[in-house]
Amino acid sequence: MTLEIADVTKSFGSHTAVDHLSLTIPKGQIYGVLGANGAGKTTTFRMIIGLMKPTSGKITYDGIQLNERSSERVGYLPEERGLYPKLTVEQQLVYLGRLRGMRKAAVLEEMNQWLDRFGIGHYAKKKVEELSKGNQQKIQFIASVLHRLELVILDEPFSGLDPVNVEMLKKAVLDVKNQGTTLLFSSHRMEHVEELCEHICIMHQGRAVASGGIKEIKSQHPKKYVRIDAPYALDFLEQMEGVEEVDIHPNGTRVRIAQENVAHDIFQCLSDRGFVRKFELEEPTLNDIFIEKVGAVNE
Ligand SMILES: Nc1ncnc2c1ncn2[C@@H]1O[C@H](COP(=O)(O)OP(=O)(O)OP(=O)(O)O)[C@@H](O)[C@H]1O
Numbered sequence: 001m002t003l004e005i006a007d008v009t010k011s012f013g014s015h016t017a018v019d020h021l022s023l024t025i026p027k028g029q030i031y032g033v034l035g036a037n038g039a040g041k042t043t044t045f046r047m048i049i050g051l052m053k054p055t056s057g058k059i060t061y062d063g064i065q066l067n068e069r070s071s072e073r074v075g076y077l078p079e080e081r082g083l084y085p086k087l088t089v090e091q092q093l094v095y096l097g098r099l100r101g102m103r104k105a106a107v108l109e110e111m112n113q114w115l116d117r118f119g120i121g122h123y124a125k126k127k128v129e130e131l132s133k134g135n136q137q138k139i140q141f142i143a144s145v146l147h148r149l150e151l152v153i154l155d156e157p158f159s160g161l162d163p164v165n166v167e168m169l170k171k172a173v174l175d176v177k178n179q180g181t182t183l184l185f186s187s188h189r190m191e192h193v194e195e196l197c198e199h200i201c202i203m204h205q206g207r208a209v210a211s212g213g214i215k216e217i218k219s220q221h222p223k224k225y226v227r228i229d230a231p232y233a234l235d236f237l238e239q240m241e242g243v244e245e246v247d248i249h250p251n252g253t254r255v256r257i258a259q260e261n262v263a264h265d266i267f268q269c270l271s272d273r274g275f276v277r278k279f280e281l282e283e284p285t286l287n288d289i290f291i292e293k294v295g296a297v298n299e
Pocket residue numbers: 012015016017035036037038039040041042043044079
């Protein structure tokens with residue numbers, strides 16, 4: 001019981017936006033799609049909700065092929081905001097809820113709970129255009145989860161939100177997941193993905209350059225890092241065999257090593273020199289893996 005993207009390609013003329021993409025999105029989880037601008041995330045989402053047809057390949061949910069009617073079965077927060085500026089928040093949400101067969105009273109009940117939770121209960125009668133960008137984003141989120149559909153797709157849900165609202169939305173996403181919904185979301189920000197997801201895909205030029213469980217992806221990544229804080233110069237590290245990069249920060253030094261046993265050699269050298277405040281072998285972060293696979297993210 002999963003969302004399955006099988007060998008999907010989407011071309012626009014001679015440009016291939018999604019290139020033989022295969023992904024399995026497990027049910028009941030939060031799945032993160034990472035990628036730089038133009039990687040093909042939005043195009044993939046549009047195909048899942050049936051706004052676009054794949055040029056080739058198949059997308060199935062619970063074994064059933066998705067089509068133009070799929071948008072009724074999938075909650076969607078689009079990247080470009082899709083609210084009617086002249087409607088009030090209440091009119092907007094009642095309209096969207098009714099489209100999917102919800103009764104007005106049920107919409108209002110859900111809406112009021114969400115608005116209160118987001119600290120904007122008093123905005124129900126305000127026009128969407130009167131709300132700040134961040135608050136419009138919250139309304140857009142409510143619109144995508146209001147009907148409690150099994151699958152919800154959030155395209156860049158955290159963009160434009162301040163850190164307090166990012167945290168608020170992250171908790172909301174987790175609660176929606178805990179009620180049994182499968183969520184698929186995209187982001188440029190690794191830390192959001194790393195915190196929320198068990199499974200991810202890193203997209204680059206329409207292809208999945210890495211996909212699967214975060215733990216497995218990390219364990220397949222042989223590069224390791226050592227974080228060191230010692231009260232003496234660490235320049236000598238750069239000359240050591242197996243040391244690939246030394247990043248010196250005011251609150252510690254981070255060293256990329258070719259494999260784990262180089263950490264033993266470093267530790268030996270450090271203890272010959274004296275006291276070490278901190279020595280820690282770290283897994284690569286998603287950011288490290290992303291940069292290695294794709295290059296730096298341009299935001
Ligand atoms: N309707 C379209 N017609 C032509 N080209 C398109 C169309 N939609 C997307 N593309 C192209 O497909 C590529 C992938 O775009 P897409 O919007 O899927 O990327 P993205 O990963 O969502 O990027 P971003 O993070 O900037 O939103 C881009 O090169 C884009 O210009």
